[in-house]
Amino acid sequence: MSRISKTPKPPYYAVIFTSQRTAGNNGYDAMSEKMVQLASEQHGFLGAESVRDEAGFGITISYWKSLEDIQAWKENREHKRAQKLGKEQWYDSFMTRICFVERDSSADHKQ
Amino acid sequence: MSRISKTPKPPYYAVIFTSQRTAGNNGYDAMSEKMVQLASEQHGFLGAESVRDEAGFGITISYWKSLEDIQAWKENREHKRAQKLGKEQWYDSFMTRICFVERDSSADHKQ
Numbered sequence: 001m002s003r004i005s006k007t008p009k010p011p012y013y014a015v016i017f018t019s020q021r022t023a024g025n026n027g028y029d030a031m032s033e034k035m036v037q038l039a040s041e042q043h044g045f046l047g048a049e050s051v052r053d054e055a056g057f058g059i060t061i062s063y064w065k066s067l068e069d070i071q072a073w074k075e076n077r078e079h080k081r082a083q084k085l086g087k088e089q090w091y092d093s094f095m096t097r098i099c100f101v102e103r104d105s106s107a108d109h110k111q
Numbered sequence: 112m113s114r115i116s117k118t119p120k121p122p123y124y125a126v127i128f129t130s131q132r133t134a135g136n137n138g139y140d141a142m143s144e145k146m147v148q149l150a151s152e153q154h155g156f157l158g159a160e161s162v163r164d165e166a167g168f169g170i171t172i173s174y175w176k177s178l179e180d181i182q183a184w185k186e187n188r189e190h191k192r193a194q195k196l197g198k199e200q201w202y203d204s205f206m207t208r209i210c211f212v213e214r215d216s217s218a219d220h221k222q
Contacts, residue, residue, distance in 0.1 A: 003168050004129050004206045014127065014210055016172060018115050018160050049129050051164050057114045059162050059170045061127060093219040095115045099125055099210035108204040 002108070005047025005063055010101045012046055013064045019086075019094035021056035028090045035082050042076070044069025063101070070098060113219070116158025116174055121212045123157055124175045130197075130205035132167035139201045146193050153187070155180025174212070181209060 021028070039045055044065035052058030064070045073079060086094070132139070150156055155176035163169030175181045184190060197205070 002131065002204060004131065004204055007208075010208075014208065016125065016127070016212075018172075020113065020115065049170060051162050051168050051170050053162050053164055057162050059160060059172065061129075061170065087218060091218070091220070093113060093115055093217070095215060095217040097118075097121075097125065097212050098214040099212045101127075101208050101210045103209040104206060106204070106206040107198055107202070109202070 003049060003051075004106070005049050007046050007063050007101075007104070010104055012101050013067060013070055014099040014101050015062045015064065015070055016097040016099060017060045017062075017094065018097075019058050019060075020092045021052070021058065022090055022092050023056075026089050027085075031082050031085065035079060038076070038078060039073060042069065042073050045073075067098070114160060114162075115217070116160050118157050118174050118212075118215070121215055123212050124178060124181055125210040125212050126173045126175065126181055127208040127210060128171045128173075128205065129208075130169050130171075131203045132163065132169065133201060133203050134167075137200050138196075142193050142196065146190060149187070149189060150184060153180065153184050156184075178209070 036048060036050070039048065039062055046063035046065060048060065048062040050058070050060040062073075064073070147159060147161070150159060150173055157174035157176060159171065159173040161169070161171040173184075175184070185194075
C-alpha cells in the first residue's frame with residue numbers, strides 16, 4: 001500500500017512537523033501509533049505521511065480540510081497530553097508549520 | 112548541526128516532495144546531493160529538510176520566498192534533467208505539493 005496520501009484536489013491544509021528525537025524509546029512508538037490513529041478519526045482529516053531515519057530525524061505531515069480542523073486537533077485532550085510528553089521527553093527539537101496547499105502533481109508508475 | 116531549517120518568520124512557501132524510491136541506487140545519491148547544493152544557490156531559497164527511511168520512502172521539503180522562485184527552480188535546466196531521470200528511473204511514485212506557509216512554532220531543548 002502506498003504511503004503517499006491520496007489527498008483531494010487542492011486547496012486544503014497541511015501541518016508539517018519536523019523533529020529530532022531524543023535517544024531511547026520511552027513509550028514514543030506506542031504513543032505515535034495511537035496519535036496517528038486518533039488523528040485519522042478527527043473531523044477534516046485528509047491523510048498523513050510520516051518518515052523517520054536511523055539518526056532520529058523525522059518529518060510528519062498531516063493534511064486537513066480547514067484551519068478549524070487543525071485547531072480542534074491541536075486542542076484535543078489526548079493529543080495535548082502527547083504534545084506535553086513530546087516537549088518534555090521525546091524531542092530534542094521540533095518545528096511545526098501550518099500551510100495552505102495550493103497545487104499538487106503526482107506520478108505513480110505502479111498504477 | 113540541526114537538520115531543521117532556520118526559516119524566516121512566515122509567510123513564505125514550501126514545496127513538499129513525497130516519494131517512494133525504486134530499488135538500487137543508479138546514480139540517485141550523487142544527483143540528490145548535487146540538486147540540494149544547486150537548489151541552495153537559487154534565488155529565494157530559504158532551506159530544505161529531507162529524510163528517507165530504509166524502505167525507500169522519503170519526504171523532502173524545500174522552502175522559498177515566492178512562487179516565482181519555485182517556478183524558476185522547477186525550470187532550471189539541470190534540475191529538469193534530474194526530474195526526468197527521477198520519473199524514468201528513481202521513483203516508483205511521488206507527489207509534489209506547493210504550499211503557502213502561514214504560521215510556525217518551534218522548540219529547541221539544545222539551545
